[in-house]
Amino acid sequence: MVDDTSSSPSKRVWTYALVLVSVVALAFVVVGLVLPSPDPELTTALPPSSESQPTDTAAPETPDVVSEPFDQNAPIPGCDVVEVPDASGYTTFTGMGNPSYDNPDFPWFSGPKATAMSAALAAALPARAEIAFAGPSQPLIFQPITSLGDPDPEPRGSTVASGEVVSGDVRGTVSVQVQRSSDAVPACVAGQLDQRRTLPDGVVVDVHDTWQEVDGVRALSRTARAYVPDGSWVTAWASDATGTNQRDNSGSVPLTIDDLMRIVVDPGLRVSTPVAPGTPVPMEDCVTGFESYEGPPVTRERARELDEILATVDLGGARLPPMVPAGRSAQGMLCTGVEDLGGDVGIYVTIVGGQPVPAGERPVPGRGSQKKTRTLADGTVVQTDVTWQSGSSTTDPRKPIRRTTHSVVVTRPTGTRISVSSTAASPSEPMSIQELENIAVTPGLEL
Structure with a gap:
């Protein structure tokens, strides 16, 4: 997870660069x-x-x-x-x-x-x-x-x-x-x-x-x-x-x-009207580790242009849903994601403009982090991370599982920041860091 915001007692801490909001009691x-x-x-x-x-x-x-x-x-x-x-x-x-x-x-x-x-x-x-x-x-x-x-x-x-x-x-x-x-x-x-x-x-x-x-x-x-x-x-x-x-x-x-x-x-x-086979589940609200960074307002037209660019990404037959504002208060930040590409592998993307170039490294809260940063020839900063979480199966509490998250955050010199992450529970593996980086640096993903 990448977090370039200053810490405070009231700040939320997220494990992933982008997650779908979970349903809580x-x-x-x-x-x-x-x-x-x-x-x-x-x-x-x-x-x-x-x-x-x-x-x-x-x-x-x-x-x-x-x-x-x-x-x-x-x-x-x-x-x-x-x-x-x-x-x-x-x-x-x-x-x-x-x-x-x-x-x-x-x-x-x-x-x-x-x-x-x-x-x-x-x-x-x-x-x-x-x-x-x-x-x-x-x-x-x-x-x-x-x-x-x-x-x-x-x-x-x-x-x-x-x-x-x-x-x-x-x-x-x-x-x-x-x-x-x-x-x-x-x-x-x-x-x-x-x-x-x-x-x-x-x-x-x-x-x-x-x-x-x-x-x-x-x-x-x-x-x-x-x-x-x-x-x-x-x-x-x-x-x-x-x-x-x-x-x-x-x-x-x-x-x-x-x-x-x-x-x-x-x-x-009506409650009795049948649903066509293959109808997807709605995308839930998504939030990011840099949610406090609200970029300039984004129009519906620009979001649709970004959708066309993301449609060129090869996800093995799956397609990302249309990008939407990430939450009610972050109208300058767009997000999209697919919770299950197959094998319980998910992918999530956010794009926000008007962001500062990361100044340096900060330790990542939690365990099992492999955070790396490098700068490309054009000044683009690429941050990658691999994290793990251990837990139990929801169907069998005695069975341990490990959820792995791969994340890539690209910050362009223009101020556009693209976060792409993928999660999967064992024995499945998330999309590779290289695959995620290839998506994040796709030409045209600019705000």
Whole structure:
């Protein structure tokens, strides 16, 4: 691993030059606002990161929240009976679990299923709408499911795809949630829908167009929620929220109610729709040992040009997925990777511009390092490393295994830094250092 950043107590230390973010156990709280809100089911509160935690223990001020007023006695088109909202205001579920594309509690879902659903979602967007250029967890890619931990016989959990969408000069956030449920179609509740539509094929769709003000700032949102006879509950939600922390508002929602309707009734988003053989697993978020180095912003067009260059790399028939920004905060860094080229051998690539030429050697944390550095005739610095990790087999804890990582980091005089690494668990071997270097010095890989 190459790390040219200064050390600090808060800095993450990564073993590999590039790794895919592993799925870890986490505790979480899902809070659904029963009173009218932009969309309660799509609100998931995860523990804050160390960067976002408050520096003092004082209780935060309660925000002033104002929702669009409604008449709880007014009829709702398509509803025979309209119920009054729950006076308690909130419903909270707490649980712990492992978010996974292969969660045994949800046999209908898998990595290939997530890929197929993501493709269906992208195709269901109107032609005028474009998904904003973002990292793997942000460009409307369905994410792993975590069980909510409730004691019901039918485990509750859903997969969600979120991202910013640009429609003409309008930008906002779109989220789509899919879950399987054997429950009956919920009752109509005042303030939570404007209309219920029952389609000829038996699909029931609730739509809602509303607003909410928090401390005087108005946020707009629209929702379509489909209840499908096969047990699919599909919710599409669009708002005018923008920015990394969703704290800005554009004043316009990028999708109409009809747009959201087309999404939620799309057969490709239903839990019973089969997946074509050979469909790949989505690429997970990737991070790097030099993540703190954020290079100049990279356009989608430049990323596609780099994809064409990387497509010339011989990976024995495999092809690297399109490059995407490496995380939500590193928009100037691109990454791609294949977790299994065959024989549990993976390859991962990151490219970032605006980087300093490495000044010198630093010891690598951990054991078994064989780090070397050399400078080519044109001033390009090549750093190579071989590391090992020992562990046990996940299928047989008594069986020891060793995971080997080969990594090459090339820093060009122009400031472009290319990191290429390969990992494999015994008895397989990763790609050789020479093979990785040949990829890293491929002409044209420049930012």
